[in-house]
Amino acid sequence: MSLEAEVLRLKEDRRAVLLAHNYQRGEVQDVADYVGDSLYLARKAMESDRPVIVFAGVRFMAETAKILNPTRTVLLPDLGAGCSLADSITADQLRAWKAEHPGAVVVAYINTSADVKAESDYICTSSNAERVVRSIPADREILFLPDMFLGDYLRRRTGRRLHLWAGDCHVHARLRPERLEVARAAHPGATVVAHPECGCTSEALPHVDRVLSTDGMLRFAESTHDREVLVATEIGILHRMRRINPSTAFVPIDDGAVCPFMKTIDLEDVRNSLRDQRYVIDVDPAVADRARAALARMVAA
């Protein structure tokens, strides 16, 4: 039996739902029940009635699924699937930052540990960050963490004075304005779409046509008639963009933009995860209870 067939059979035997992020390997995306961005997958984890959730993504996504579904089993096929952005702030660092700004509202990007979420008032993703920030009364001071590029983009979009944590994603931070310039010169007239975590969304914003979450990019791919589109994000997204729309050329601004954490999981890991019920992700119930209220605001926004 092929690995794909084994995964499909085991999913039924174990009554599992398989969720895959847009940056996962193509072979993993192809056997998943749902493929999408962080917000979409968090919602799908809540909607599914299956007792087991296998998360082909990174650890903070599996932790989020567990916090939102405390009675269900959540599996991450490889414990090495971390996130450099989530690692850029700890709960102790956040507590110290909050102490410097008493009364400030804390908005955390979903790419954070469960402990950091538990110290936060709101959680957002790249698809609803602007909505979440706009929903906070204008007179409130806001601490935004941990991504400084997304934070800077939000400052420009909303005009709000956000205090920013100086964290970044090592994959997106390398997508600097200079790199975008080289790609634009090689592909004159191409449309540019960029993820808000990119290093180019601040200074090079005038040259970016659309700033989008990974699902936003896929919706754009579905509807565009442009001849060429430059894509500034992790290259795993290209698998579906090209499949959805074969008549547009989707060109990465940097084909070295590969997230090693997102690529640790392969089809064999997914098969093993389903077969051997591993690796179980648990979140301390007290931490989960504190994080859940902030996550509920995210899912609703």
Ligand code: 13P
């Ligand atoms: P999305 O929510 O846009 O999929 O982004 C998640 C992520 O980790 C981007 O690096």
Ligand code: SF4
């Ligand atoms: Fe984290 Fe960056 Fe990888 Fe996204 S691309 S999971 S932010 S390291």
